[in-house]
Amino acid sequence: MQNPSFKHLLGIEHLSCEEIELILQTTDSMKEITQRSIKKVPTLKGKTVINLFFEPSTRTKLSFEIAAKRLSADTIGFSSATSSLSKGENLLDTVKNCEAMLPDVIVIRHPCSGASHFVSQHINCSVINAGDGINQHPTQALLDIFTIKERINDLKGIKIAIIGDIKHSRVAHSDIMLFTKMGANVFVSGPGFLMNPFISVLGAKICDKIEDAICDADVIILLRIQKERFGNGVIPSEREYAMLYGINMNRIKSAKENVIVMHPGPVNWGVELSPDIMDYNNNIILDQVTNGVALRMALLYILSNQGERE
Ligand code: CP
Numbered sequence: 001m002q003n004p005s006f007k008h009l010l011g012i013e014h015l016s017c018e019e020i021e022l023i024l025q026t027t028d029s030m031k032e033i034t035q036r037s038i039k040k041v042p043t044l045k046g047k048t049v050i051n052l053f054f055e056p057s058t059r060t061k062l063s064f065e066i067a068a069k070r071l072s073a074d075t076i077g078f079s080s081a082t083s084s085l086s087k088g089e090n091l092l093d094t095v096k097n098c099e100a101m102l103p104d105v106i107v108i109r110h111p112c113s114g115a116s117h118f119v120s121q122h123i124n125c126s127v128i129n130a131g132d133g134i135n136q137h138p139t140q141a142l143l144d145i146f147t148i149k150e151r152i153n154d155l156k157g158i159k160i161a162i163i164g165d166i167k168h169s170r171v172a173h174s175d176i177m178l179f180t181k182m183g184a185n186v187f188v189s190g191p192g193f194l195m196n197p198f199i200s201v202l203g204a205k206i207c208d209k210i211e212d213a214i215c216d217a218d219v220i221i222l223l224r225i226q227k228e229r230f231g232n233g234v235i236p237s238e239r240e241y242a243m244l245y246g247i248n249m250n251r252i253k254s255a256k257e258n259v260i261v262m263h264p265g266p267v268n269w270g271v272e273l274s275p276d277i278m279d280y281n282n283n284i285i286l287d288q289v290t291n292g293v294a295l296r297m298a299l300l301y302i303l304s305n306q307g308e309r310e
Contacts, residue, residue: 007306008120008127009299011136012177020142020181026298027146027291033070034294044073047304048103052095053130054080054110059265059289060130060139064107067296073304076103091115092122099123104304108132113170126303134168134229140264141174143295145182147288148219151260156183161213161255162204163245164223164272165194171264172223176202189213190245194225210245217255222247222263222272238271248274258282265289 004019015023033041049068053061061077068075078098080086085094091110098106105126108116113133120127131137145155152158160179166172166188176186180203188199189207200206207213214220225235235241252259261273261283269275277283 004302004306007303008116008129009138009303010117010120010127010129012138012141012174012181015138015178015181017181020145020178023142023295023298023302024146024149026302027142027295030067030070030297030301031291031294033297034290039070040072041070042072043301044068044071044304047071047073047105047300048101049073049075049105049107049300049304050078050098050101050103051075051130052078052098052106052108052110054085054091054108054115055131057109057130059292060109060137063289063292064128064130064296064300066293067300070293071297071300073104073300091119095119095123099125105300126306128299128303131170133170134173134226135170136174137170137264138174138178139292139296139299140171141178142299143288143292144171144175144221144262144264145178146295147262147284147291148260150287150291151282151284152218154183155179158184158218159216159256160184160186160219160221161217162186162188162221162223163210163213163247164190165225166190166199166223167194167196168226168229169223172199173202175221176204180204187213187217190223191241210251211254214247214251215254217259219260219262220247220252220255222261222267224263224266224268224272238268242271242274246270246272246274247277249276249280252277252280260284262288 107128109130113135116129186204188204189210
């Protein structure tokens with residue numbers, strides 16, 4: 001395998017198309033491993049991965065842990081609530097102490113945008129951004145594109161609609177950058193107060209009407225309203241939101257036949273997605289979760305030797 005030029009994965013903007021292809025090809029190989037009856041290989045034996053999660057997570061945290069274990073790396077979990085952060089230690093001291101234990105990769109999720117970038121500037125091992133505030137979630141975008149490409153190999157010219165809380169969504173930011181890089185046309189729609197008016201700078205077209213975003217779409221991605229980022233009381237009624245911006249089997253009729261429906265999770269069923277989508281055969285939300293393990297195995301494999309090249 002050729003060596004990638006990146007030491008950290010902090011966002012999508014620095015990845016070339018060749019590097020994206022390398023990650024996706026490596027994910028394909030890792031997926032084959034995950035489908036064996038014994039899903040473990042010795043590839044990263046002797047390597048150590050520290051998962052620093054300063055925010056709740058189910059999918060990303062578990063999949064990084066499983067990915068490291070499937071490659072035989074030692075993986076150490078960290079919970080901010082039971083760490084010395086509760087005694088006043090700051091982020092920089094925390095990561096410097098983690099680095100002093102000589103990990104090969106540090107995976108970090110943090111509520112502050114830019115946290116993973118800050119950490120990468122102060123330590124020598126590779127850093128993977130597992131979601132930083134409202135900024136980016138690059139591993140989610142990469143698993144999203146891998147999952148789409150399993151159904152639609154060539155993304156050039158396809159229409160991808162992203163619906164919901166665009167403003168607070170790190171997934172939307174990374175998805176838009178990645179999908180447009182690969183030649184897809186991205187349309188976004190959602191309530192005005194949850195729209196980032198500058199999102200077009202990333203290459204997405206803003207649709208005031210959700211119908212314009214969905215019409216003839218090949219892929220629809222729903223986003224959760226991130227109430228934790230702006231407090232309660234901003235959404236007057238979830239029922240009204242579901243009527244205006246929720247996706248159901250009736251609404252997807254205006255998209256392409258067999259449109260793919262995706263969601264990064266966690267899903268609020270009955271709000272952004274109607275329960276009738278649960279049984280839709282092109283609802284590939286759990287495929288995203290399955291592929292998340294293979295994608296994170298690929299990134300740990302690619303990045304676990306990068307720190308040694310310094
Ligand atoms: N998609 C995602 O980031 O989910 P978690 O918050 O559960 O990790």
